[in-house]
């Protein structure tokens with residue numbers, strides 16, 4: 511059983527065109543101790559799901575469970591979950607110490623214990639020397655650390671985080687990202703993390719739910735989502751993809767512009783049906799010493815150097831191939847003729 515379970519959850523909002531589903535028939539089961547991300551573009555329903563879990567919204571349909579307890583009708587303060595918002599929402603007139611101590615003060619914890627726990631939190635969140643400052647005397651990264659310290663001080667079972675790093679600039683975002691991951695592992699608290707940034711989700715998460723138009727497209731580990739996307743949407747949304755449309759010949763082959771491409775065996779197939787095949791750019795080899803299962807001749811038509819890697823575009827009879835190679839490898843000249851090779855298992859068949 512999950513620590514947070516959503517069963518057939520739907521949430522409608524009124525709009526000019528009538529009611530629209532912000533979230534439609536969503537089922538999720540989040541396990542205790544997971545770093546679980548909701549990933550999707552703006553408007554896909556991520557914040558609404560967090561608000562439903564936190565109790566700030568009531569669903570029109572479905573149930574929210576914390577452990578085995580149905581909390582669908584419970585107000586936020588009865589749920590053992592906390593939320594960290596995009597904007598830090600610190601109390602401006604309170605010092606760092608007072609902000610962090612606030613939830614304990616409200617709960618009536620003894621002064622001595624508050625002192626101990628806040629001191630501990632100040633160390634954990636590397637806020638030493640800042641304890642007496644007000645929020646407006648802190649950088650964005652520091653404010654976010656205070657917000658996290660405050661959210662974790664009374665040790666909730668679940669922490670909901672809504673794009674908590676989006677207000678930070680790129681370099682600090684990287685740093686705080688790493689800290690978040692370490693903190694989550696250290697405390698063992700379940701994190702449910704909302705982001706539109708696929709890199710962030712992949713770097714941080716144990717599992718990711720990819721959201722699209724209020725629905726869950728796929729749930730999986732970062733590597734499952736990247737290597738075995740369940741839909742065309744996921745394949746396009748996560749990372750870069752070579753996508754080819756072709757016709758099924760039989761359970762093991764597809765015709766792409768006349769090239770007979772071997773695919774992992776299909777369980778059910780209708781010869782003649784259209785399918786899309788995906789191959790990730792780093793799975794394709796250029797002039798390898800030993801050929802993989804399949805190959806095609808091509809001409810290098812473009813190369814972009816981007817530091818660690820080079821991104822080649824290679825014209826073949828199958829279509830244009832995007833290939834990513836480490837920049838430390840051979841540098842192929844434009845117009846050179848090359849052999850491209852790959853393994854059949856790296857071809858992913860997508861039906862939608």
Ligand code: ADP
Pocket residue numbers: 523524531532533550551552553554555556557558559
């Ligand atoms: P995300 O967090 O992924 O950007 P949201 O959950 O905020 O998405 O929104 C999902 C959809 O619901 C969007 O179409 C949004 O416009 C709509 N929506 C969200 N909150 C409200 C609201 N309070 N009233 C009306 N529509 C809303």
Ligand code: MG
Pocket residue numbers: 556557558
């Ligand atoms: Mg949002």
